Amino acid sequence: MLRARTNHTSAVLNGEIYVIGVDMVEVECYDPYNKSWCAISPALKYVSNFAAASCLGKLYLVGSCAIKYNALTLQCYNPVQDLWSVITSPFIPKYLSAPRCATLHGLIYLIGDNTKKVHVYNPEANIWQKVVGQNQTVPPVPHLCW
Template sequence: MGGFYGGLRLSTAERYDCETDQWSLIAPMNKKRTFASAAVLNDKIYVAGGDDGNNCINYLNSVEVYDPDTNRWTFVAPMLFEREDFSCVAFHGCLYALGGCNETSSDLSTEKYDPAEDKWTEIPGMVIPSYCSKVEVIDDKILHAVSYHLLTELVRSSKNTPEDKFLHICLCKSQKSHRNSFDFGLCLIYVQQILSRTIFGRTNMF
């Protein structure tokens, strides 16, 4: 969904059919987007933020949702902050937007979207603000891998924690990777209760 082609921003989107091993075009998004983030919530695809500028960066806070049953994209409430190079994740019926940057800041707060109310709200920020980070839901927590090999998690509110908050939990083993390599090459993989990190094809256990 979105991206670059020949230096131009795209609004096109494609779908992969694993049974036929083929890609096909679906309806294009309403906005051209690069460096956006997407997540699946309630069997629909949400794409948020990014930028749509061709000759200059134009940060976006708009959000649209794709319904595979109707093959249509529809705008929903925009995020509170314009942002790109961030991560979205679905968690407990809401959509979370973490990190990123825009023209004025690379220290953006965290916000979550409630589809029932079509509303974004700001929540307590991460321990270490970041961009180009990756997130995954594991053991009913949002695991957030950020720059400089740091790993944090979002702890849900409970009797012991009155509000959602992020905690610093550990450091990755390797301290040798260049920061940019870590930022742009990181993937979180969760398979059979094993968490690993892959950097340009190399996988190391935490």
């Protein structure tokens, strides 16, 4: 990386590795074909306790907002435009300790480590839903096996 860091997260988008974290939510991108790192625009809002995932050609960053620690904020990076945006979405989950993200079938799953809570975000519909059971989900979320 261009700068050594701790307390970061990473995600793969379009065959490149994005590393996000530390001061001002800095973002670096590694291109394995050129074997080089480059800095890209930092996220718009500072977040702590965050996770990232790529979905449908964009990079999503979700974390606790510095202003209101018990609320999450969602930001999206469009690599084609090299542009971050803050996404206002209904039903965004409350604070989750050490959240982790995973993407499946065009949906982003957000899991908190200190709870059994799992939320799912549909970027195309811009809506969050809570996964309601171990083997039951809220439609249109695909069936999950735990």
